[in-house]
Amino acid sequence: MRIYLDQIGCRLNYSEVETLAGRLRAAGHMTVNAPEEAQVIVFNSCAVTAEAGRKSRQRVRQFHRANPDARIALTGCWATLQPRQAAELPGVALVTDNSQKDLLHTLLEPWSAELDDPDDLARMQPDGTPFQPVAGETTGRASRTRAFIKVQDGCDNKCTFCIVTVARGRGRSRGLAEIVDEIQTLAQEGVQEAVLTGVHMGSYGRDLPPDQRTDLKQLTAAILEQTGIARLRLSSLEPWELADGFFDLWARWPDRLCPHLHLPLQAGTDKQLRHMARRCTTASFRQLVVEARSAIPSLIVTSDIIVGFPGESDADFEEGLAFVEEMRFAHAHIFPFSPREGTAAARFDGQVSKAVKKARSRRMHALVARTGQAERRRFLGQVRPVLWEGEGQPLIGGNGNGDGGRLWSGLTDNYLRVMAVAPAGMDLQNRITSVRLDELRGETLFGEIIWDDGMTR
Numbered sequence: 196m197r198i199y200l201d202q203i204g205c206r207l208n209y210s211e212v213e214t215l216a217g218r219l220r221a222a223g224h225m226t227v228n229a230p231e232e233a234q235v236i237v238f239n240s241c242a243v244t245a246e247a248g249r250k251s252r253q254r255v256r257q258f259h260r261a262n263p264d265a266r267i268a269l270t271g272c273w274a275t276l277q278p279r280q281a282a283e284l285p286g287v288a289l290v291t292d293n294s295q296k297d298l299l300h301t302l303l304e305p306w307s308a309e310l311d312d313p314d315d316l317a318r319m320q321p322d323g324t325p326f327q328p329v330a331g332e333t334t335g336r337a338s339r340t341r342a343f344i345k346v347q348d349g350c351d352n353k354c355t356f357c358i359v360t361v362a363r364g365r366g367r368s369r370g371l372a373e374i375v376d377e378i379q380t381l382a383q384e385g386v387q388e389a390v391l392t393g394v395h396m397g398s399y400g401r402d403l404p405p406d407q408r409t410d411l412k413q414l415t416a417a418i419l420e421q422t423g424i425a426r427l428r429l430s431s432l433e434p435w436e437l438a439d440g441f442f443d444l445w446a447r448w449p450d451r452l453c454p455h456l457h458l459p460l461q462a463g464t465d466k467q468l469r470h471m472a473r474r475c476t477t478a479s480f481r482q483l484v485v486e487a488r489s490a491i492p493s494l495i496v497t498s499d500i501i502v503g504f505p506g507e508s509d510a511d512f513e514e515g516l517a518f519v520e521e522m523r524f525a526h527a528h529i530f531p532f533s534p535r536e537g538t539a540a541a542r543f544d545g546q547v548s549k550a551v552k553k554a555r556s557r558r559m560h561a562l563v564a565r566t567g568q569a570e571r572r573r574f575l576g577q578v579r580p581v582l583w584e585g586e587g588q589p590l591i592g593g594n595g596n597g598d599g600g601r602l603w604s605g606l607t608d609n610y611l612r613v614m615a616v617a618p619a620g621m622d623l624q625n626r627i628t629s630v631r632l633d634e635l636r637g638e639t640l641f642g643e644i645i646w647d648d649g650m651t652r
Contacts (some may be wrong), residue, residue, distance in 0.1 A: 196224045196303070196310045199233035199265075201258075203250055204241025206392040206430050208271060210343035211296060212239050218300040224307075230261045234310045235303060239296075240271035240281075242358055244533040248273045252284060259286035266310075268303060270296050272362035276537070293348075293363050340584050340625045341388035341428075342381050346374055346414065350395040352433070354461075355472045355539040356501060356532065359394060366398045371409050371417055379422040387582055387625055388426040388453075389418070396429065397436035412438040419448045425627060426582065426608060428453040431499075434460070434483050435474045442490035450580075454491045455610040458483065459499035460522065463515030467504055470543070477518055484522060493579075495525045495570060495609040502559050503532040503552030505543035512555050520562055525570040525610075526638075527563045531556045571611060571640060574632050578645060579607040581615070581630045583623035590616065612639045 200216055202208040215237065216226050227233050236258050240251035251273040258267055266288040274281040275292040282290045291299055347368040350360040378389045391414075393399065400409035411429075418427055427448075445452050458480070462468050465476050475483075488494050500519060502512070519527070531552035534541035547555075587601025600616045603623050607613055607630075615630055617623050629645040 196234050196307055197227050197232060198224050198235045198237060198303075199227050199230045200237045200239075201230075201254070202239035202241075202271070203254065204239070204243060204247060204271070206343050206390060207345055207348070207394060208239045208241060210345040210392050212237075213343060214345070215299055219303070222300055222304070230258045230265065233262060233265050235268060235306060236262070236265045236286075237268045237270070237299065237303075240269060240273035242272040242276050242362055242535070244530060245535065246533065248277070252280075255281075255284045255287065259284075266306065268299065270299060272359060275362045276358065340386070340582055341390055341426075342386045343390045343392050343430075344374060344378060344381075345369070345393060346391050346411075347393040347396060347399045351398065352395060352474065353472055353539075355470065355543070356461075356504065356535070358535040358538055361537050363394055366395055366402050368398075368400050368403050370403065370407060371400070371414050374414065375417050375421050378418055378424050378427075382422050382424040385625065386424070387627060388428060389424050390428045390430055391415075392430045395433055396431065397433045410438050412441050412444065415444055415452070416447075419444075419451055425451065426453055427451055428455060428610075429457075431457045431459055433474075434458045434480050437483075442487055445491040449492070453608045453610070454494045455497070455608070456487055456491075456494065457497045457499075460519070460527075461499060461501050462504060463500070463518030464511050467507060467511060467515065470506055471501075471504065471540070481521070493574070493577075493609050495611065496522065497526045497610070498522070498524045499528045499530070500559060500563075501530050501532050502555040503547035505532065505540055505547065506545035507532075507547055507555075516559065516562060519559065520566060523566050523570060524563055525567045527559075529556055529559050529563065567638065568635070571635050571638070574607075574609075574611065574640070575635060576632065578629050578631050579609070579611070579613070580627050581605040581607050581613045581642075582627050583625065586624060587617060587622075589619070607640075613642055614639055615642045615644050617644060 198219055200212050202212045220226060230236050238255060241247040255267060255269060265286065267286040268289040268291065269281045269287050270291040272293065274290050278290050278292065281287060289302065291302060347366060349364045349366045351366045352360065381389060396411055399411040399414060403409065445454060460480060461471055461473055463477065468476060484496060532547065583603045583605040585604060587603040589601055590599035600619050602614055602616050604614050613630055630642040631645055632640045632642045634641040
């Protein structure tokens with residue numbers, strides 16, 4: 196079968212789609228680059244906000260308009276929470292909730308008898324695996340610079356605003372050895388960066404059997420000790436439950452463990468944190484950030500923030516705004532509060548009007564834009580390692596024949612977007628090079644590549 200895979204939402208959704216793509220190819224199916232080319236479309240939906248649910252429905256309708264003959268298999272958090280609505284969307288032939296998501300490659304198999312195309316089978320390689328499109332492929336790991344690795348799923352916290360814990364269930368960790376083996380395989384395939392993902396990564400390992408019990412610190416150390424992955428990045432970490440000495444890991448592996456932490460704050464006042472049932476205070480969050488910045492040179496901190504949570508007064512917002520400014524986030528996902536049916540906060544008194552939430556969101560975005568610019572400017576004149584992505588954009592040379600080099604885009608180890616020019620014939624995709632950061636334009640740093648001989652070109 197020809198299968199197109201897509202997703203919206205968190206990095207966990209991306210990781211799950213990558214894993215499914217590999218399983219489908221191993222079963223002899225072909226992943227394609229566009230929904231118009233597919234016989235089957237698999238979509239991993241999101242429900243973190245009401246807007247995410249709306250976009251999930253919209254995306255399914257777009258798929259059906261683009262390819263009315265394709266069968267759509269819908270999974271993810273929105274499909275889990277609203278299976279009846281999901282099944283009624285045009286083109287949807289299968290709805291799979293999160294508890295069955297890992298079986299999707301098996302659940303799709305009965306369609307093969309009807310949909311397998313002899314022309315596709317003719318494109319098989321001698322070993323029986325299908326030829327894969329490479330240029331522009333969005334779901335296959337072979338063409339990616341980084342891979343998202345799901346280390347756990349679900350969450351035992353009861354944050355009053357969060358529907359994801361309802362959609363994904365209790366916390367469940369993968370075995371340490373299984374994760375290490377997967378990352379080592381990816382490193383051998385040429386993937387340069389692994390990004391650990393989960394709903395609540397700080398809880399990793401505590402639900403495993405006693406003889407396998409571990410934690411995120413031990414998992415991180417095992418990956419760096421036992422694999423050849425060039426860079427390891429940790430995605431969202433709740434600001435509690437980190438093991439003692441967790442930040443010491445960066446001193447042991449300064450060149451491989453990325454100096455970037457995404458620490459969701461959600462609210463900048465103790466009052467709102469209590470109403471959200473967050474297990475931290477502004478004081479404990481501040482202390483965590485201070486310790487992290489002290490231990491990890493060149494650290495970049497990003498976060499999540501909710502504005503307009505029920506009961507948030509003008510004074511609360513101003514207090515939270517000041518705390519966010521103090522934290523100096525380089526970037527933040529800012530969400531106007533979205534009441535989600537099934538959560539406690541949807542029933543709270545003191546719901547904030549849409550107009551007020553919109554105004555507060557604009558102010559919070561403006562503040563984080565300022566702190567983000569200040570954080571990026573700190574690195575001007577420094578040399579940072581950059582992992583280059585995609586294909587360089589051709590530049591027109593003085594004679595107009597396109598030999599002016601290529602403009603490449605990539606990310607530093609501390610998650611700053613960088614662009615630089617390389618010679619026209621040089622392929623930087625999936626390479627890590629040193630770059631001197633010379634100029635800041637908007638949110639992008641422009642620099643000069645430092646080649647292996649120590650010279651710029």
